[in-house]
Amino acid sequence: xxxxxxxxxxxxxxxxxxxxxxxxxxxxxxxxxxxxxxxxxxxxxxxxxxxxxxxxxxxxxxxxxxxxxxxxxxxxxxxxxxxxxxxxxxxxxxxxxxxxxxxxxxxxxxxxxxxxxxxxxxxxxxxxxxxxxxxxxxxxxxxxxxxxxxxxxxxxxxxxxxxxxxxxxxxxxxxxxxxxxxxxxxxxxxxxxxxxxxxxxxxxxxxxxxxxxxxxxxxxxxxxxxxxxxxxxxxxxxxxxxxxxxxxxxxxxxxxxxxxxxxxxxxxxxxxxxxxxxxxxxxxxxxxxxxxxxxxxxxxxxxxxxxxxxxxxxxxxxxxxxxxxxxxxxxxxxxxxxxxxxxxxxxxxxxxxxxxxxxxxxxxxxxxxxxxxxxxxxxxxxxxxxxxxxxxxxxxxxxxxxxxxxxxxxxxxxxxxxxxxxxxxxxxxxxxxxxxxxxxxxxxxxxxxxxxxxxxxxxxxxxxxxxxxxxxxxxxxxxxxxxxxxxxxxxxxxxxxxxxxxxxxxxxxxxxxxxxxxxxxxxxxxxxxxxxxxxxxxxxxxxxxxxxxxxxxxxxxxxxxxxxxxxxxxxxxxxxxxxxxxxxxxxxxxxxxxxxxxxxxxxxxxxxxxxxxxxxxxxxxxxxxxxxxxxxxxxxxxxxxxxxxxxxx
Amino acid sequence: xxxxxxxxxxxxxxxxxxxxxxxxxxxxxxxxxxxxxxxxxxxxxxxxxxxxxxxxxxxxxxxxxxxxxxxxxxxxxxxxxxxxxxxxxxxxxxxxxxxxxxxxxxxxxxxxxxxxxxxxxxxxxxxxxxxxxxxxxxxxxxxxxxxxxxxxxxxxxxxxxxxxxxxxxxxxxxxxxxxxxxxxxxxxxxxxxxxxxxxxxxxxxxxxxxxxxxxxxxxxxxxxxxxxxxxxxxxxxxxxxxxxxxxxxxxxxxxxxxxxxxxxxxxxxxxxxxxxxxxxxxxxxxxxxxxxxxxxxxxxxxxxx
Numbered sequence: 001x002x003x004x005x006x007x008x009x010x011x012x013x014x015x016x017x018x019x020x021x022x023x024x025x026x027x028x029x030x031x032x033x034x035x036x037x038x039x040x041x042x043x044x045x046x047x048x049x050x051x052x053x054x055x056x057x058x059x060x061x062x063x064x065x066x067x068x069x070x071x072x073x074x075x076x077x078x079x080x081x082x083x084x085x086x087x088x089x090x091x092x093x094x095x096x097x098x099x100x101x102x103x104x105x106x107x108x109x110x111x112x113x114x115x116x117x118x119x120x121x122x123x124x125x126x127x128x129x130x131x132x133x134x135x136x137x138x139x140x141x142x143x144x145x146x147x148x149x150x151x152x153x154x155x156x157x158x159x160x161x162x163x164x165x166x167x168x169x170x171x172x173x174x175x176x177x178x179x180x181x182x183x184x185x186x187x188x189x190x191x192x193x194x195x196x197x198x199x200x201x202x203x204x205x206x207x208x209x210x211x212x213x214x215x216x217x218x219x220x221x222x223x224x225x226x227x228x229x230x231x232x233x234x235x236x237x238x239x240x241x242x243x244x245x246x247x248x249x250x251x252x253x254x255x256x257x258x259x260x261x262x263x264x265x266x267x268x269x270x271x272x273x274x275x276x277x278x279x280x281x282x283x284x285x286x287x288x289x290x291x292x293x294x295x296x297x298x299x300x301x302x303x304x305x306x307x308x309x310x311x312x313x314x315x316x317x318x319x320x321x322x323x324x325x326x327x328x329x330x331x332x333x334x335x336x337x338x339x340x341x342x343x344x345x346x347x348x349x350x351x352x353x354x355x356x357x358x359x360x361x362x363x364x365x366x367x368x369x370x371x372x373x374x375x376x377x378x379x380x381x382x383x384x385x386x387x388x389x390x391x392x393x394x395x396x397x398x399x400x401x402x403x404x405x406x407x408x409x410x411x412x413x414x415x416x417x418x419x420x421x422x423x424x425x426x427x428x429x430x431x432x433x434x435x436x437x438x439x440x441x442x443x444x445x446x447x448x449x450x451x452x453x454x455x456x457x458x459x460x461x462x463x464x465x466x467x468x469x470x471x472x473x474x475x476x477x478x479x480x481x482x483x484x485x486x487x488x489x490x491x492x493x494x495x496x497x498x499x500x501x502x503x504x505x506x507x508x509x510x511x512x513x514x515x516x517x518x519x520x521x522x523x524x525x526x527x528x529x530x531x532x533x534x535x536x537x538x539x540x541x542x543x544x545x546x547x548x549x550x551x552x553x554x555x556x557x558x559x560x561x562x563x564x565x566x567x568x569x570x571x572x573x574x575x576x577x578x579x580x581x582x583x584x585x586x587x588x589x590x591x592x593x594x595x596x597x598x599x600x601x602x603x604x605x606x607x608x609x610x611x612x613x614x615x616x617x618x619x620x621x622x623x624x625x626x627x628x629x630x631x632x633x634x635x636x637x638x639x640x641x642x643x644x645x646x647x648x649x
Numbered sequence: 650x651x652x653x654x655x656x657x658x659x660x661x662x663x664x665x666x667x668x669x670x671x672x673x674x675x676x677x678x679x680x681x682x683x684x685x686x687x688x689x690x691x692x693x694x695x696x697x698x699x700x701x702x703x704x705x706x707x708x709x710x711x712x713x714x715x716x717x718x719x720x721x722x723x724x725x726x727x728x729x730x731x732x733x734x735x736x737x738x739x740x741x742x743x744x745x746x747x748x749x750x751x752x753x754x755x756x757x758x759x760x761x762x763x764x765x766x767x768x769x770x771x772x773x774x775x776x777x778x779x780x781x782x783x784x785x786x787x788x789x790x791x792x793x794x795x796x797x798x799x800x801x802x803x804x805x806x807x808x809x810x811x812x813x814x815x816x817x818x819x820x821x822x823x824x825x826x827x828x829x830x831x832x833x834x835x836x837x838x839x840x841x842x843x844x845x846x847x848x849x850x851x852x853x854x855x856x857x858x859x860x861x862x863x864x865x866x867x868x869x870x871x872x873x874x875x876x877x878x879x880x881x882x883x884x885x886x887x888x889x890x891x892x893x894x895x896x897x898x899x900x901x902x903x904x905x906x907x908x909x910x911x912x913x914x915x916x917x918x919x920x921x922x923x924x925x926x927x928x929x930x931x932x933x934x935x936x937x938x939x940x941x942x943x944x945x946x947x948x949x950x951x952x953x954x
Contacts, residue, residue: 025678025721025897026748027801027861029686030870033779041773041821070786070797072776383882449710458710477917512921519925 035074039149042081043163045071049088050170056177058096065089077148084145087138094131095174098124098181102188109192112292112303117192124185131178139171195293197302216241218251220289220306228314228398229279235261236272237289241301245269249297252290255311277311281400285311316342318351318393318402328357328387328410329441329495331380340370340393340402347371352394358382358410366393380494384411412497413441419487424506427478431471437489437499438465445492452505453483461489479512568634569622572641576615579645580605594619608644615640670904677899679719679860681891686866689891695874696881698889704731706890711740711852713887718742719860720750720895729757737850741884745860747804750895755856762810763847763856770803770841770858771830772822777870780830784871785816785843792816792879797871798843803859805841815855816844816876844880853884 045068052061065088073081101124108117146152146164154160197215216239223234235253239246251271253261255278263273277285289306322338336355340348347370354363355374359382364372374391387410393402419435433450437443446461450469453476459469469487482504489499573594581587584604588597598616602609618637621629629637675683681693681700692698698717701707708714716735724732736742736758744751752765772783777799785798798816805824808814822839823832832838846855862873881889898906914920 025687027678027687027864028781030777030782030799030801030866031686033777033782035778036780038773038780045774045821067786070784071774072778072784456708477913477921479921515922516925519922519929522929 037072037074037077037149039151039154040160040163042071042149043151043160043167046084046088047163047167047170049092050167050174053088053092053095054170054173054177056095056099058092058099061092062089062096065092077145080141080145080148084138084141087134087141091131091134091138091174094127094134095177095181098127098131098185101127102181102184105188105192109188109195112195112294113290114192114195114303115305121185121189121192124181128178128181128185131181135171135175135178142167142171195303214241214301216246216291216301216304218289218291218304218306220287220309222287222309222311225310226312226314227277229277229281230397232274232276233311234272234274235287235289236270237306239265239269239271239291246291246301249291250294252292254288254290255285277313279395279397280313281315281317281395282313285313287311315398315400316348318342318348318399320353320391320393320402320404322391322404324389324406324408326406326409328378328408329413330378330382330384330410331494332378332441334376334378334389334408336374336376336389336391338372338374338391338404340366340372342399348393348396348399351396351399354392354394356390356392357408358387378410382410385409413439413495415439415443415489415491415496415499417487417489417499417501419501419503421485421487421503421505424508425473427473427507427509428475429473431473431485431505432468433471433485433487434466434468435487435501436464436466437461437491439491439496441493441495443491443493443496446496447490447492449488449490451486451488453507461491473507475511476507476509477512478507478509479516480506480508483507567622569618569629569637572637573615573619573622576612576641576644579641580612583608594623611640611643615644667908670901671908673901675899675902675905677897677902679864679891679896680893680902684865687864689863689865691865691868692863692877693891695868696877696889698891700893701890702892703894704728704735704892707731707735707740708888711735711738713885715741715743715881715884715886715889717889717891718744718754718895719892720744720746720754721897722895723750724754724757724895729754733758733849736852736854739851741853741855741886742849743855743857743880745857745862747802747859747861751856755854758849758854760847760849760854762808762812763845763854764807765856765858766805766807766824766841768804768824768826769828770800770805770818770822770839770843771825771832772819772839773832774821775819783818783822786819787817787840788876789813789815791883792876795872795875795879798862798876799867799870799873800843800859801861801864801867803843803861805843806845806856806858808842808845812845812847814842814845815880817841818843844876846884855880855884 049061049064049068052058052064065085068085071081101120105117105120105124108114108120151160151164218237218239220235220237223236227233237251239249239251245265245267246269247265247267249265249269251263251265251273252259253263253273253275260278261273261275263271265271271289286308287310288308290303291301291305292303293301318340319342320338320340322336324334324336328334334357338353340351340353342348347366347368349366349368349370351366351370352363353366353372353374354361355376357376358378360376360379362374362376364374366372387408389406389408391404393399395401415437416439417435417437419433421433422431425431431450431452435448437446437448443461443465444463447458448461448467448469449456449458450471452471452473455471455473457469457471459467461467485503485505487501491498577588577597580601584601586597586601586604588594592600594616598609598613601612605612615637618629618633618640621633622637674685675688676685677683678687679689681689681698684690689698693700704716707716716732718732732742732754744754746752746754746765748767752767755763755765769781770783771780773780775784775786776782777784781802783800783803785800786796788795788798792815800818805818806814817840820838820840822841824837824841825832826836827833843859844855844857846853848854861867863877868874868877880886915924
């Protein structure tokens with residue numbers, strides 16, 4: 001038996017498995033996929049980067065390296081990979097920086113700006129030194145990475161080994177570039193030392209190659225050091241060499257690092273220049289004069305620059321004070337009122353003010369008191385979200401630019417809905433809903449969609465926001481139940497949001513309901529009643545049956561036993577019933593009670609109907625009453641039965 | 650007695666098996682009620698995807714409506730007509746296919762500039778764990794904040810003309826045409842388009858060369874969810890319908906479908922009445938039989954008397 005059960009279970013397992021089996025789809029569960037890394041492709045990747053670096057295309061190499069963070073590397077190799085990437089990134093930056101510094105130094109040397117040249121050459125020297133260390137570390141890291149990804153276990157001549165050798169070759173090429181940079185550094189340092197007259201990088205440049213230059217001195221004075229922007233300043237000074245003025249030499253005036261004017265020294269070595277202070281709204285500007293030997297002066301006089309003279313700029317700082325809503329709506333105007341004023345609170349008139357929001361620009365000019373009004377129409381297709389509102393006042397003469405920015409939520413106005421809908425609907429029928437939609441902004445056009453159990457209808461909203469919508473629902477295959485009723489509002493104005501309203505409605509199918517009720521009634525009322533009658537009669541049968549079996553010792557036919565052993569009253573009733581049937585020709589229906597049968601037979605019994613009624617009443621007491629009939633009633637029942645039987649013919 | 654016992658056992662077993670089939674979640678790929686790794690239950694929860702068993706169930710008003718189609722079975726001619734009309738009226742059709750009937754669908758819709766290559770995309774570097782799970786690493790500027798799209802045994806697209814590519818695989822990816830997972834001479838190298846769109850009438854046709862990006866085990870990988878979210882957003886989609894009539898079906902799903910059909914049939918008024926009648930007959934029959942026997946006995950007794 002146990003073995004059979006086991007067999008059934010074993011048979012069921014493959015059947016259930018087959019039932020759950022799905023057709024083949026070409027995909028797999030990523031959480032169950034094993035991690036794999038192709039060494040060849042990784043070397044291929046690094047080959048690309050090193051190739052770019054060897055071509056001195058550092059920016060492209062950097063881009064590729066930054067993308068390297070997105071490569072999938074198994075967790076056990078991740079540290080090594082990240083370290084290798086970090087070294088490559090560092091080398092790329094250091095070589096790029098050296099390249100840029102050397103280029104800059106070369107340009108400085110060309111323009112004889114020797115003060116900065118020294119600084120740049122020193123930086124280039126440091127950067128180059130760092131790149132040398134990084135190259136050594138990179139070679140070590142490449143060895144370790146190659147060992148871990150199985151390059152050394154690959155047979156000689158295999159693709160992996162070829163790629164690895166190529167990688168080493170590329171690193172050697174980068175080493176060559178490094179050497180070239182070193183040579184360039186030496187070259188620039190050497191040439192600039194010739195200009196300055198001293199060794200710029202003494203650890204690299206040998207002193208005996210340097211010629212001796214005559215020193216120069218250059219002074220600079222300004223007629224005013226506190227000046228409004230846009231106003232003129234006069235600069236003058238003296239160029240000398242070992243106490244002798246240098247006439248007819250070109251002097252450049254630089255504000256910060258920008259040449260703004262040039263002048264020539266007179267016969268006394270003095271120069272004088274008038275220049276306009278640019279409209280730059282900063283606190284201070286550094287001014288200096290520069291002498292760069294050109295022509296025959298090269299190799300004789302050293303280049304020089306004056307001490308820095310600071311110019312304090314005077315201008316009015318402008319503040320932009322605005323008031324506006326913190327929310328904007330697509331398709332609506334966004335209004336701004338504001339004022340531009342100085343720090344002292346004095347309004348600035350005739351300033352151009354521009355506002356930017358969600359890609360839209362609006363401009364205005366400030367009035368007499370500095371006040372302005374701006375309006376921006378936010379585009380209808382603007383996605384909701386947070387946007388930056390920027391308001392700028394344009395600089396004008398002594399007024400600096402002013403700026404204001406704030407975060408604005410571009411949103412849609414929430415619609416509110418008032419809906420009147422019936423609580424129930426008898427099918428088939430028309431569902432009619434009425435309501436009103438309103439928004440804090442204008443709601444002029446829109447559609448109402450009504451959905452119920454897969455049926456839907458749409459209607460337009462009236463100009464006052466009210467609506468009426470009908471939906472015809474046919475006779476559905478249901479008895480009754482609550483279903484979701486959904487009303488959606490779709491505003492056609494871009495500044496209003498969609499809204500919906502949900503409720504439950506009782507749908508009643510009267511046909512199905514009445515059929516169900518009819519059958520249920522039959523089940524509920526008829527069945528228990530019949531059961532009670534049968535049980536009662538059954539109880540009456542039980543006790544006498546046992547007595548007969550014991551007393552007579554033989555089993556009489558069951559129907560006779562039932563008849564003989566019935567309660568005397570019921571026995572009498574049955575006898576009387578037989579007589580009544582014979583007399584009237586009527587028979588009791590299965591669903592008929594004794595009283596109902598009396599009522600039906602009474603018209604045929606004339607005077608005997610009263611007798612049969614009394615017997616019926618006693619039989620009902622015997623059958624239904626908890627106490628049962630009295631002895632007198634039993635006797636009376638027998639008498640009445642006998643009477644009816646005697647009268648019957 | 651024996652017949653009655655067997656009948657009860659058979660009915661009890663039928664009820665048990667039916668309940669099991671009814672309540673056990675679907676295990677089929679791309680099903681919204683499948684909570685396992687290959688289902689779309691998470692996508693349904695995130696994007697309110699509604700399953701439809703036929704394209705005819707699409708709403709009349711197609712503005713803001715997207716149909717997600719994963720064509721693993723052939724598309725019928727009448728369906729092509731409906732899809733074409735859906736697109737022309739302004740609907741958004743998202744065809745996600747790798748090795749199914751997506752190419753056939755595009756061809757029959759009259760689209761020449763967009764093709765499914767139906768060849769395996771492999772990326773040994775920009776992938777998730779395994780080259781067969783490649784990633785799209787370059788996305789159209791409209792997908793702000795979306796950097797990577799994880800794919801699963803994906804195919805690629807060939808786009809030309811007015812087709813706008815939305816996502817590309819890396820330049821290290823290649824098409825593994827012979828299936829050996831090695832790059833051989835002649836096998837095309839990336840980047841390949843894996844998502845693209847095209848205006849058709851008033852609507853948009855969007856093709857994605859991998860339907861697996863939305864399955865439960867993939868949707869949370871990298872930016873898959875954000876990608877789909879943004880895809881719906883930029884096309885103004887508010888309702889997404891998933892057509893399940895072209896999805897592969899398991900035995901369990903077939904059984905579920907039969908049960909659903911039986912349920913619908915049983916819910917119809919005619920069958921409801923029939924069932925109620927049968928139940929009443931079955932439940933009342935013992936009483937009727939007993940009554941008939943009783944009446945027969947009583948009448949016989951009276952007659953004997």
